[in-house]
Amino acid sequence: MLLQNSKPQYSNSKILHMGTAVEASSQGANVSIIEKKPAVVFVLGGPGSGKGTQCANIVQQFGYTHLSAGDLLRAEKESGSENGTMIDNMIKEGQIVPSEVTIKLLQRAMQESGNDKFLIDGFPRNEENRAAFENVTGIEPAFVLFFDCPEEEMERRLLSRNQGRKDDNIDTIKKRFKVFLESSLPVITYYDARGKVRKIDAARSIEQVFESVKTIFEPK
Ligand SMILES: Nc1ncnc2c1ncn2[C@@H]1O[C@H](COP(=O)(O)OP(=O)(O)OP(=O)(O)O)[C@@H](O)[C@H]1O
Numbered sequence: 001m002l003l004q005n006s007k008p009q010y011s012n013s014k015i016l017h018m019g020t021a022v023e024a025s026s027q028g029a030n031v032s033i034i035e036k037k038p039a040v041v042f043v044l045g046g047p048g049s050g051k052g053t054q055c056a057n058i059v060q061q062f063g064y065t066h067l068s069a070g071d072l073l074r075a076e077k078e079s080g081s082e083n084g085t086m087i088d089n090m091i092k093e094g095q096i097v098p099s100e101v102t103i104k105l106l107q108r109a110m111q112e113s114g115n116d117k118f119l120i121d122g123f124p125r126n127e128e129n130r131a132a133f134e135n136v137t138g139i140e141p142a143f144v145l146f147f148d149c150p151e152e153e154m155e156r157r158l159l160s161r162n163q164g165r166k167d168d169n170i171d172t173i174k175k176r177f178k179v180f181l182e183s184s185l186p187v188i189t190y191y192d193a194r195g196k197v198r199k200i201d202a203a204r205s206i207e208q209v210f211e212s213v214k215t216i217f218e219p220k
């Protein structure tokens with residue numbers, strides 16, 4: 001098993017129901033994104049492991065659309081949605097928002113993008129996210145990009161991120177680490193058992209990490 005043999009930093013170790021498919025609006029065709037069988041890469045790793053940073057590089061070089069589940073949830077909260085208070089509370093506590101909410105946001109963003117290849121960053125975050133996405137969309141990821149990074153390094157990065165995020169404080173960071181270990185790592189283990197995990201040593205410079213990432217996306 002990849003996660004066990006290659007000394008991971010952590011060793012302990014939901015978009016459309018065909019019936020609820022969102023119809024294309026801005027792209028002209030009334031075809032749901034799911035029917036187009038998009039390529040999906042899940043981008044996972046602990047808080048601060050560098051997922052967003054590397055996704056920006058992948059977008060530039062390989063033409064994917066980057067969808068950050070966290071960014072979509074923050075934008076939904078800011079939009080004054082009826083779920084705003086719930087989302088805000090969950091984020092402050094480092095907890096995971098119910099799959100139904102996150103999947104709807106991902107579904108809409110995929111539909112509106114017009115693209116057919118997606119980096120889904122920070123999702124699935126737990127078994128409920130994973131199973132619901134699969135059930136609702138029928139989509140299996142092409143692979144899972146896993147950024148493996150020690151907690152101390154992730155903590156350093158988050159505390160100096162300086163983007164005004166409410167959850168980048170030490171109390172919430174500790175809660176996020178706990179949720180990552182208890183709920184998110186099992187999802188990575190699930191995909192690893194199916195040969196889908198591409199693990200990257202994320203404790204290096206941004207440039208070094210991207211060199212490794214490129215080898216995964218470049219055509220063989
Ligand atoms: N390889 C790296 N070396 C040093 N700093 C990095 C590296 N990668 C990202 N950073 C910095 O660390 C911080 C966290 O990175 P980023 O936002 O990409 O992480 P993330 O995994 O998306 O975090 P989250 O899950 O909290 O959204 C940012 O300030 C970023 O500039």
Ligand SMILES: Nc1ccn([C@H]2C[C@H](O)[C@@H](COP(=O)(O)O)O2)c(=O)n1
Nearest residue numbers: 069070071094095096097122123125
């Ligand atoms: N699938 C997800 C992704 C994110 N969230 C919430 C909880 C996270 O702590 C927060 C920030 O996510 P990040 O930007 O760090 O990826 O957003 C969630 O509930 N479900």
